[in-house]
Amino acid sequence: MTSETHARPGAPDGLAAELLEVALEAAGAAGALLRDGRPADLAVAATKSSPIDVVTEMDLAAEKLITGVLERRRPHDALLGEEGADRAGTSGVRWVVDPLDGTVNYLYGLPSWSVSVAAEYEGETLVGVVAAPMRGETFRAVLGGGAWLGGTRLACRAAAPLDQALVATGFAYLQPRRAQQAEVAREVVPRVRDIRRGGSAAIDLCDVAAGRLDAYYERGLNPWDLAAGVLIAREAGALTGGRPGRPASGELALAGTPAVFEALQPLLEAAGAWHD
Template identity: 70%
Template sequence: MSTSQTGSTDSTGGSGRGEGAGPAAEDAELLEIALEAARRAGALLRDGRPADLGVAATKTSPIDVVTEMDIAAEKLITSYIGRLRPDDGFLGEEGASSEGTSGVRWVIDPLDGTVNYLYGLPSWAVSIAAERDGVTVAGVVEAPMRGETYQAVLGGGAFVNGRPAHCRPAPDFSHALVATGFGYLAERRAAQAEVVRVVLPKVRDIRRAGSAAIDLADIGCGRLDAYYERGLNPWDLAAGALFAREAGVLTGGRPGQPASGELVVAAPPGLFEPLQELLDGLGAWHD
């Protein structure tokens, strides 16, 4: 079976939390918990950011302040979820890690787009996904400065601020608006620049927003045609990729492989395949 997935995939695996509750009922509960946790963390980050952060007018460096906010947001999320579901596991960017015993694990990026946050750019988000037995079943991307919440449950469609979201139909390759991102290491950035050098003349244009979660959400909302990146972590893409798939997008890595740190490709059917083939041939999956 292909590792690329669409929003039509049915929810499978796991058992409900309460007598008589099935996976679908639990998925809805997980989504509600993720929505509230993301809302609280987003408000903390939005309201707690010093207005002068980008110009280093604090006693500590701006990066220290961002790190403190990042850690505080993750602690808020894990504490809130842990009170409601003490048997669940966690995987978070800022170090939250526990196996749990329920079969459910929360994959958390408390602040996706930290450089944007540092500079006062609006494209940053809180990303929270719930996995059951390794399958992402619920996801939320909260973008406070956009005033938008992207949410999805496996098999239940994608929604932005409560409205159904759908990706664009695949355009001709030459008309595709493609987003990407770059790593922090100089050697990786140099390799990624070579890939962009070849891709750019073949498509409409390239966008670089600085938040993988928002890029994936934007594909699902029809604001981008495609997205690819090397070097993502599970917390960068778990919630956004579910949202995109539920909006009709295909996601994957190299041909026949799932999206991973090696390579993430996301696009609607008809554009996904040629983009994936091009990126694989260019070696976008290695430095």
């Protein structure tokens, strides 16, 4: 076992290494399916929160593939997936899966989409894997073992003031929330270097880990959007959270270099980034 798979105290010996291996298999297989199996006539299969919040047949196929891997490798674990997979378990492990993060990008043929697979042990995220097949990148982290991209250990950017920070965000598919998020962005833009909107929360969190962004924030995310990416960002030295004193959640999720996090969090609080 390498140093990156040393589990936190209390986790059974070898559990982190096993979960990481399974997560890499599941994310890799789903990523290959999505990359190589995308039909030329890909269409919307269903909608969720609004007519522009879409699901494609490939979202469903990727989740089915991941579910199959987990049932074969870890049949006693619980599972929560974006596209409806939900089962109880008896092992203390729960998988939190987004089979296609960035569905609209994928629908339009844009490359910024990913597969996010996280494993919790007794309620704490122990392993996170984010595969970004069109980049040829797979990010991974184990609690206490650092964040990695291939053989490179990741570290977030060096300290910089907020006005020199490159900050990513995202926007919801519910129109009233989008309007409020636009108002928040108006408050943020003049105070930072620039804003980016990539379309995949998991990739944005990994880009904070890799030093490609100084921070990322968004309201309205779900556990499957956050679980793997938050662990990867935190293991690379980023601070993560929501409103002051609270963890990242659907109310607000924020990750950034320590200096930018400390400056951006109160700005987002004052701007009302946590409510519609």
